[in-house]
Amino acid sequence: MKNTNILYHFFGSVNSLDYDVVFFIEKMPETIANKLALSKKLSAQLVEKYPTKTINANLAVCENGQIIQVYKGTVDELNNAILRTYHLHQQDFDNRITHVVKRDVHLKMIRCLRMLLSFISKTQYRTIVKKALKQNIHIKIETLKAIDFNTVEDFGKGSNALDFKKSMAFQLGQTLALYNQIELYTKQEIIDCFPELKPFLMRLPNTEMETIQQFVAQFIAAIKTEVPKMKVTTEL
Known part of the structure; x- marks a missing residue:
């Protein structure tokens, strides 16, 4: 360098x-x-x-x-x-990080909510999603709840559906695990914890979105439980 x-x-x-x-x-x-x-x-x-x-x-x-x-x-x-x-990984420098820090579960959930909506902001749901992204957490949750992921096929011009599905699966697996006090940082760790997400994480073709829909439902239930406990409901 x-x-x-x-x-x-x-x-x-x-x-x-x-x-x-x-x-x-x-x-x-x-x-x-x-x-x-x-x-x-x-x-x-x-x-x-x-x-x-x-x-x-x-x-x-x-x-x-x-x-x-x-x-x-x-x-x-x-x-x-x-x-x-x-x-x-092969590294060129000694690890500068020596201390584990406490994870902010609520922030992770808030970010996951925004990211899930962002992933489908160029689909047929673009109008309600783009509006929700500017609104409070309650509107975002209700908008996500209204999305039928089984009907999402086109993620936008030039978009790779397999990449979007992989990203959604990663965020959902990582967030739901953290909600249960488990930290996951690789695709394999998520697969070990949630085998159902493997086809999405490995970008396999012809994956059914029903699995993503089920994980979204789990996420919505979890974040609804946590919202009343949140000191902050926006990303800083």
């Missing part, structure tokens, strides 16, 4: 179609545009060394062995994901 002072770690599933990489920086850029530009710049510097897969980059600020700021996702999830999966 040109910037040899920039440390990075690979993390996540060993059989991902891309490289999940987090770059450790001293200070997080203030704007989304600057964060994106920096992540692209750093990714480009890794392509020559790791040309076989697309680089899926994240940025993080680390202090005293734990992550305190991230570009994408949440601090707690990325921190623990690195600790759990660092050893699964």
